[in-house]
Amino acid sequence: MIPASFEYVRANSIEEAIGALQEHGDEAKLLAGGHSLLPLMKLRLAAPEVIVDLGRVDALRGVCETDDGRLAIGAMTSHQDVIDDDLVRQHCGVLADVTAHVGDAQVRHRGTIGGALAHGDAASDLPAALLALDGSVIAQGPNGRREIPASELFVDYLTTALNDDEVVVEVRVPKLDGDWGWRYEKFSRVAQAWAIVGALGIVKRSNGSIEDARVGLTNMGTVPVRAAAVEQALNGNGTDAIADAAQQAAEGTDAPGDLNATPEFRQHLARVLTRRALEAAAG
């Protein structure tokens, strides 16, 4: 219930935060909303020696359009602010809908999009969504900024491609302009629990057929995954292809086993939920 002691650094700018990270190395942890880190610290599963609080870095909040036609969401934007943001709702409503499944109301008020992605938990909802959207994060370090595509961000269990001295400053997602539909099928034991499996289907429809299908899967491995075989089987086909295509949803996944599901049951759920998500998205 009580975190171990730590040294507290309140960053007033991104540069200050990076400086603190450089100074303390892997003894330091960034604190965004705190809804991934603080629970671990309270159970003393994490005990960083230095906490670098990003709460005062106002530059990390808010949503804008980028020159290349995407949305840039400040890493410290809370889940609730993502859900409520007009640009997000207008151009990338799927992100708002998936974010509405994160945690509960109180968690969404504090938790941030950057924090959730940097935590890199394959069982949480946003990593699979970023992956399915072909989104990316902008990381800033001592040598400036770089863009890390979602496909490269999630490396292993709770491990991302971020360096110890990098700060996620932005999340970038495409504008889904055109006839897109989506559905996130989150399957969990109770409303506030993590997904046993989550399947996000995103479909661009064109002349009665599927022009572009994306499927992101939550909690089907150590990292979030795309159901690539399903996507390939659908692109260019009609919606009647969904049921067969969804049978391939578990291909290439590495479903974990736990009290809630054996790997076999997870694979089964992935197929069923992918079918349902895609049917709803295409409908």
Next chain:
Amino acid sequence: MTKLNITVDGEVHDDDVEPRTLLVHYLRDVVGKTGTNVGCDTSNCGACTVHLDGRSVKSCTVLAVQADGATVDTIEGLADPSTNGDPTAGWHPLQKAFHTEHGLQCGYCTPGMIMAAADLLKENPDPSEDEVRHGLEGNLCRCTGYVNIVKAVRTAAAEMRGEEVSA
């Protein structure tokens, strides 16, 4: 120790705290706001829900130092204190409705439940039963089975909209 300036239930507090101090422990042990309870250590139960700059948060999952410069409102500041005498006169509609609809038994989850509901009603002044149930998914009650909590929230919502509250 880190300096802290927080407005709690309308009163300004300046304190030095260990950075690791959880907001709920700051409220309970330093400020003396024991109306806000702790029911778990995993951010599940919601008993510790307060408003931080107007939004509901679980104060067990916020460091007090993160709330520096912010406004915190707890269950103890929810009623209008100006109406002395009749103890129920200044109650927030949610406090009244939890009482009239029997939305509490042991009362331990109640402060968090009411604070979560108060924020929910700011966002959605006329929630359906289902919207109330999902809006309160971050708060656990072990006594009531939630039936009367849902009823109480919708009764309070009606009063806050200025509608006649039926029995």
Next chain:
Amino acid sequence: MTAVDTPPSANVGVTKLRKEDAHLVTGRTSWTDNLKLPGMLHVAFVRSPMAHAKVTGVDVSAALEQPGVVAAFSGADLVDNWSGGLPCAWPVTEDMKSPTHLPLATDEVRHVGDAVAVVVARSRYQAADAVEFVEVDYDPLPAVVDMEAALADGSDLADTSLDSNKSFTWQKIDGDIDAAFDGAAHVTTRRFINQRLIPTAIEPRAVVCAPPRETRETTLWSATQVPHILRLMLALTCGVPEHELRVVAPDVGGGFGSKLNVYAEEAVCLVLARKLGQPVKWTESRSEGYQATIHGRDQIQDVSLAFNQDATLRGMKVELLADMGAYLQLVTPGVPLLGAFMFNAIYKMDALSFTCHGIFTNKTPTDAYRGAGRPEATFAIERLIDEAANELGMEPFELRERNWIKHEEFPYTTIAGIEYDSGNYEAATAKAKELFGYDDLRREQQERRDRGDKVQLGIGISTFTEMCGLAPSRVLGSLSYGAGGWEHASVRMLPSGKVEVITGTSPHGQGHVTAWSQIAADALGVPYEDVEVRHGDTAVAHKGMDTYGSRSLVVGGYAVQSACDKVVAKAKRVAAHLLEASEDDIEFEAGTFSVRGSPDASKTIQDTALAIFAAHDYPEDMEPSLDSDATVDPENFSYPHGTHLCATEVDTETGQVTIRSYVAVDDVGKVINPQIVEGQVHGGIAQGVAQALYEEAVYDADGNLSTGSLLDYYVPSAADLPHFQTDRTETPATTNPLGVKGVGEAGTIASTPAVINAVVDALRPMGVNDVRMPASPRNVWEAIQAANGGAA
């Protein structure tokens, strides 16, 4: 519902808004953890990370060097402070084995979370830090986690001081059980697993103890359901004279049985406060509590029913393995035995055989959890009746009606030898079926089956009764329980005409202050607002048996009524004296004594209170007092009953169960406060549904608790539960003057089988005839797979 304006003589039976609420909705509460005493120190426990090990060394020296640490003790350091181990008050057999249970383990730890040392520091943060500096050397021993394996020859032992893992075997056979089964036309047999649960009262446990100051009295505040029992047992365990110990249960945030105990932390805090001469506080964290506070249920049930050709019941056989966990806590071994009187439930039969084996494992001890023994029994019989109906090709209600006790047969002595005083199963069932729309749902179910819908509809029935209101003291004695089941109340008329009621019950959410006020107001003829009820402090309520087993109203409310009746009798004598009339001519109505035939000559009960206070003029042969005590010992248990109906939608692709509708018609006899009764039923149903669908405490093969926090132990939120539609029938109890029956546990007892019967009913066409609890998607899906012969 809102309060109805009624004359002061009509409080009972009417919804009065709770007197308890004002401080709870405004946060002006007094939970144990809120207490802050001058010089108060904070206690934290060092707990075993192993399920079973020898403790070969405990070194607290490094902890003593930590900032703010005042003291630290190992189990060995404190061993001389215990007069005995933590108590088990229910030695169910003479040869029952019970390991010594010291508040701090000395040489052997027997479950994860067993406390081995304690640190005391100036703040709770410092105490938490210092725990990590206590060095404990463990020599691991094999962990016993499986009850059946625990009974095998050569099994590892959960406690190395015992020669087997069996604590006791308890048997009760009524009727000729062999004849019942030998001549049966049909026998239905099943094994049911009633899984381990964690009560999870939302307020974690907490203890504050203040050492003697100006008197010799030590005061212990605890989040407990049982301040009176705790006082006695702590006095015995810690060697503190009972009269020098005061126990206070301030605001207590739910219990459900988990605070019906005498815990190590209470004993340790008592000893530490006295040893250090300073107040101490300990507050449990939730995940700590999941290891250190009792669990519930955990039975393997082998059950059989024998039927005649005409589907009438001949007999029932029950054989239980009941997991005690590592130690026998206050009533651990007695919990499953309550089922000996309940497996036959509402049904008539000629023979009942009940055998229970209590088994030790290296897990947190089990004990009473809401329903305690009766939910397990009710689950088994109501599930088994459904299975039997299916095997016999009968509608499940038809089989129930063929065998249940008919309303005209009450009072009815059951095969288990107890007398059900009153009931009307037909009426409750008829009402429930109508509210539920039973026939329409059956039609829809058939349509979905015919269509082969992916989402199937199931209808679950639970026609339950239970025995509560613990309890007649002589019966408890015959069951080797260590105490009586009486309850006490004091009622005082104050000079101003106001009333103080002091009750031996100890509420933690049940609304006793309100309900007892209603009873006293009507009995004394005073306004409801003029009654105050005090409880939960042994210095105020000097006598009581506390709150558990749905006993408070049927025993404690009865005591309030009796004490009030005695006060009225005294007041009547005073009134007769003042009115210069014969007592025989005095009538009492709505708080006023009048002389029969002379309506102008009257005195209010308040007039008599003032007169007796002044004591200038009162009957010569009485004391000047309008106080009375009553200690009542009930003549029988209380037998609420009802019919609960549940409709579930089961997604046969994913195993997801959704409750579509739930109807409960309960008969709890006369009702003091309908709103409170309804609330008790709602909450009870929710906990029973939680067992059916969500909750299970799981241990791994090494005895680690895999569901160690609310992250993995799924307590349902509002979003996970449906609306419950409740109604009542009212068949008054004949065993107490109020006509009331217990209601605290009824919903929990009834609802679990209703839900599981509905889940199985939905899947029946797929060949499924049982689903392991909780009916999680995984368990449902695996049941479907098994019925399909394992094919996906």
